[in-house]
Amino acid sequence: xxxxxxxxxxxxxxxxxxxxxxxxxxxxxxxxxxxxxxxxxxxxxxxxxxxxxxxxxxxxxxxxxxxxxxxxxxxxxxxxxxxxxxxxxxxxxxxxxxxxxxxxxxxxxxxxxxxxxxxxxxxxxxxxxxxxxxxxxxxxxxxxxxxxxxxxxxxxxxxxxxxxxxxxxxxxxxxxxxxxxxxxxxxxxxxxxxxxxxxxxxxxxxxxxxxxxxxxxxxxxxxxxxxxxxxxxxxxxxxxxxxxxxxxxxxxxxxxxxxxxxxxxxxxxxxxxxxxxxxxxxxxxxxxxxxxxxxxx
Amino acid sequence: xxxxxxxxxxxxxxxxxxxxxxxxxxxxxxxxxxxxxxxxxxxxxxxxxxxxxxxxxxxxxxxxxxxxxxxxxxxxxxxxxxxxxxxxxxxxxxxxxxxxxxxxxxxxxxxxxxxxxxxxxxxxxxxxxxxxxxxxxxxxxxxxxxxxxxxxxxxxxxxxxxxxxxxxxxxxxxxxxxxxxxxxxxxxxxxxxxxxxxxxxxxxxxxxxxxxxxxxxxxxxxxxxxxxxxxxxxxxxxxxxxxxxxxxxxxxxxxxxxxxxxxxxxxxxxxxxxxxxxxxxxxxxxxxxxxxxxxxxxxxxxxxxxxxxxxxxxxxxxxxxxxxxxxxxxxxxxxxxxxxxxxxxxxxxxxxxxxxxxxxxxxxxxxxxxxxx
Numbered sequence: 001x002x003x004x005x006x007x008x009x010x011x012x013x014x015x016x017x018x019x020x021x022x023x024x025x026x027x028x029x030x031x032x033x034x035x036x037x038x039x040x041x042x043x044x045x046x047x048x049x050x051x052x053x054x055x056x057x058x059x060x061x062x063x064x065x066x067x068x069x070x071x072x073x074x075x076x077x078x079x080x081x082x083x084x085x086x087x088x089x090x091x092x093x094x095x096x097x098x099x100x101x102x103x104x105x106x107x108x109x110x111x112x113x114x115x116x117x118x119x120x121x122x123x124x125x126x127x128x129x130x131x132x133x134x135x136x137x138x139x140x141x142x143x144x145x146x147x148x149x150x151x152x153x154x155x156x157x158x159x160x161x162x163x164x165x166x167x168x169x170x171x172x173x174x175x176x177x178x179x180x181x182x183x184x185x186x187x188x189x190x191x192x193x194x195x196x197x198x199x200x201x202x203x204x205x206x207x208x209x210x211x212x213x214x215x216x217x218x219x220x221x222x223x224x225x226x227x228x229x230x231x232x233x234x235x236x237x238x239x240x241x242x243x244x245x246x247x248x249x250x251x252x253x254x255x256x257x258x259x260x261x262x263x264x265x266x267x268x269x270x271x272x273x274x275x276x277x278x279x280x281x282x283x284x285x286x287x288x289x290x291x292x293x294x295x296x297x
Numbered sequence: 298x299x300x301x302x303x304x305x306x307x308x309x310x311x312x313x314x315x316x317x318x319x320x321x322x323x324x325x326x327x328x329x330x331x332x333x334x335x336x337x338x339x340x341x342x343x344x345x346x347x348x349x350x351x352x353x354x355x356x357x358x359x360x361x362x363x364x365x366x367x368x369x370x371x372x373x374x375x376x377x378x379x380x381x382x383x384x385x386x387x388x389x390x391x392x393x394x395x396x397x398x399x400x401x402x403x404x405x406x407x408x409x410x411x412x413x414x415x416x417x418x419x420x421x422x423x424x425x426x427x428x429x430x431x432x433x434x435x436x437x438x439x440x441x442x443x444x445x446x447x448x449x450x451x452x453x454x455x456x457x458x459x460x461x462x463x464x465x466x467x468x469x470x471x472x473x474x475x476x477x478x479x480x481x482x483x484x485x486x487x488x489x490x491x492x493x494x495x496x497x498x499x500x501x502x503x504x505x506x507x508x509x510x511x512x513x514x515x516x517x518x519x520x521x522x523x524x525x526x527x528x529x530x531x532x533x534x535x536x537x538x539x540x541x542x543x544x545x546x547x548x549x550x551x552x553x554x555x556x557x558x559x560x561x562x563x564x565x566x567x568x569x570x571x572x573x574x575x576x577x578x579x580x581x582x583x584x585x586x587x588x589x590x591x592x593x594x595x596x597x598x599x600x601x602x603x604x605x606x607x608x609x610x611x612x613x614x615x616x617x618x619x620x621x622x623x624x625x626x627x628x629x630x631x632x633x634x635x636x637x638x639x640x641x642x643x644x645x646x647x648x649x650x651x652x653x654x655x656x657x658x659x660x661x662x663x664x665x666x667x668x669x670x
Contacts, residue, residue: 173399178387179353179391
């Protein structure tokens with residue numbers, strides 16, 4: 001007992017196993033990720049930042065971004081959780097095909113997504129022409145289009161995170177619930193969902209963050225109308241190109257998005273159900289989300 | 298195969314199952330009486346878990362039928378005009394407790410137990426009251442608000458038992474429920490199971506390869522080998538006079554099933570076996586059903602009456618037969634039940650043991666384990 005207790009003390013950390021040669025690329029890697037943000041902070045004209053981020057245009061863009069981002073996240077949750085469940089519980093071959101389909105928007109340039117959405121829902125599009133003829137509904141260049149574009153690019157993040165958590169959780173607890181007499185619906189609500197909650201939260205945050213930053217698909221499918229489709233990324237782009245506003249406001253708006261992102265991360269870090277539960281499942285789900293983040297970067 | 302008990306009248310469970318998995322074929326016909334505990338003994342790969350999966354509705358047999366209390370839960374591949382039936386696990390009222398407790402990690406012990414009653418439509422208050430009662434019954438009343446991660450392995454398994462019983466299943470399936478417990482907690486769990494199954498007269502199918510589980514818990518034993526039943530009968534008979542090598546190896550013990558008598562077991566033929574009981578159990582009330590278990594190698598054979606008081610169990614018997622055993626020679630001796638004795642070939646020669654020879658047998662009380670049934 002005494003020996004095993006004192007043993008870890010003499011070796012507080014496992015011996016390093018990283019080859020020294022790899023330290024340099026690793027340092028360059030972190031520099032590539034961090035230095036641009038440092039440059040942004042250095043470049044900022046701090047005297048004008050308060051005015052820039054509280055200007056009516058900025059507040060309008062931020063408000064639109066938050067509203068559309070939340071709406072897109074809600075759409076992703078409603079569609080994505082069932083989709084993840086179907087993939088996780090499908091036969092391996094079916095699951096592989098559907099998972100590949102879900103992954104396409106991840107590797108696709110968002111611009112292409114925007115063009116594709118136009119050809120589906122545009123006034124002359126595959127479905128859009130009938131919407132227009134039958135209901136007089138035109139989706140492109142509306143706030144709805146913003147939400148759809150955001151959902152298109154953000155859904156895979158949610159699906160992949162939740163699906164990973166579902167597969168890690170397995171079906172054993174669901175089987176137990178069934179032998180206790182619980183219907184499928186009750187089992188899903190009381191057992192399955194709580195078990196994958198850490199993965200679900202991680203996926204939702206990634207999904208929201210992706211929706212908030214969405215630019216390419218929105219620009220092509222929804223346009224850049226102030227107050228209607230001009231979200232934060234589009235406002236930054238517009239400002240940077242000097243159409244009316246200076247580059248200083250572009251920098252200030254960028255800082256605002258950075259701050260929003262950091263706040264989201266901090267909030268999520270502070271809320272971890274797996275901490276009190278002390279089980280491994282939360283950690284695994286977090287790991288899955290981390291893997292997804294890697295794909296996104 | 299012989300059913301020495303015949304077909305049980307008014308079976309609570311009747312199964313016929315044929316499952317083909319490549320070269321392996323499970324082909325079983327089995328019945329369980331109401332309130333009975335049936336142990337299915339068999340080596341790994343003999344088809345025990347497959348049989349449980351068929352009962353639980355997790356596996357559809359290629360051919361077969363599962364009836365519980367006259368209700369058809371599974372019916373497949375029969376030439377009857379009726380369509381195949383598979384009542385889903387949630388509607389079968391068949392409970393399952395495996396070696397892994399699988400408590401829902403996000404729910405407290407009490408909420409885990411209340412899950413079954415809630416699923417059955419019991420209002421929350423009632424379900425919580427039931428859960429409290431069950432926690433008390435398994436000795437964990439003070440642990441109601443603990444999460445599974447805050448309970449020991451043995452405690453988790455007790456909560457899992459309470460959860461399974463709280464759902465009031467028509468049949469409870471136990472799949473090696475003591476296998477993952479350590480040597481200290483396994484006897485406690487076994488004793489709790491014995492008490493709870495007896496108290497609620499829950500019809501139970503217990504799959505195990507631990508003879509002690511069968512000794513303590515089972516009314517009858519079915520021996521499964523390579524997908525086929527090779528023996529079915531009362532526990533004492535199947536274990537004490539094994540009809541196939543697997544059970545003999547598995548058992549390899551003398552089993553005396555009788556009644557408690559002043560801290561000893563009174564065998565059907567009147568012999569008394571003094572032994573030691575598990576730790577901190579209350580003393581055995583006279584007349585209670587008890588089993589004594591001791592190894593054939595622990596029995597000492599003498600040709601004259603032994604003197605000196607050290608072994609407390611001494612009796613006369615005659616040799617029925619001798620057979621080769623892995624450790625030397627195995628003697629069968631008279632009595633009800635018969636007692637097996639393992640000897641070295643040299644000892645057999647020295648004592649001049651032949652069938653019909655009269656001998657004095659003795660076994661130390663410390664070698665005899667007493668188990669409540």
